[in-house]
Amino acid sequence: MPNAPIDHDAALAMWAEYRAAHPAIATDAEPPSVERFGDHPELTDELLGLVLxxxxxxxxxxxxEFAAEEQALPRVGSHWIACDSTGAPRVVLRSTELRVGPFTSVDAAFADDEGEDDRSLESWRENHSRYWRRTAAAIGLEWTEQHEVVFERFRVVWPPEVADGRSA
Structure with missing residues (x-):
């Protein structure tokens, strides 16, 4: 069963609330992208739970994946909204660090920051390789470890009850 469609109206409402509360920080020229973690409901909600x-x-x-969806790569300071498997927006995230490199360039610190499975580099490589075999096939590519990856660190900035440091 696939994830439900994203509720873009609710996401824009969440963005408007954040912008009203933090006008000096929420200065993105365009509304943020609205995304979800994972490619099926169980994974989406599990990963969002780790964020929350x-x-x-x-x-x-x-x-x-960004190219296939005709999206620009994220940039440091940009925002995006993460939804759950029902399509409901749950959090506004702000990119704090970005790096593009091959799959093989991931390090143990990044694997730990992703917070998945046992947080080890080995499990990160195994789980992401399996995931990207699926997602690459879905956009007509054959997965290899030389594919370029956007490695992104972020902060949760909204809603206030789950925001990192309880502020933007």
Whole structure:
């Protein structure tokens, strides 16, 4: 079963609330992208749960996925909204660090910051390789470890009850 469609109206409402509360920080020229972690409901909600409980503060996405969706790569300071499997927006995230490199360039610190499984580099490589085999195939590519990956660290900035440091 796939994830439900994203509720873009609710996401824009969440963005408007954040912008009203933090006009000096929420200065993105365009509304942020509205995304979700994972490619099926169980994974989406598991990963979002790790964000909400403070465990997950990094994510990795194939550059090819951004290209396939005709999206620009994120930039430091930009925002995005993460939704749950029902399509409901749950958090506004702000990119704090970005690096593009091959799958093989990931290090143990990044794997730990992603907060998944046992947080080891070995499990990160195994789980992401399996995931990207699926997602690359879905956009017509054959997965290899030389694919470029966007390694992104982020902060949760909204809503206030789950924001890192309880502020933007």
């Amino acid at each position: 409980d403070g465990t997950k503060r990094a994510t990795a996405t194939l550059v090819a």
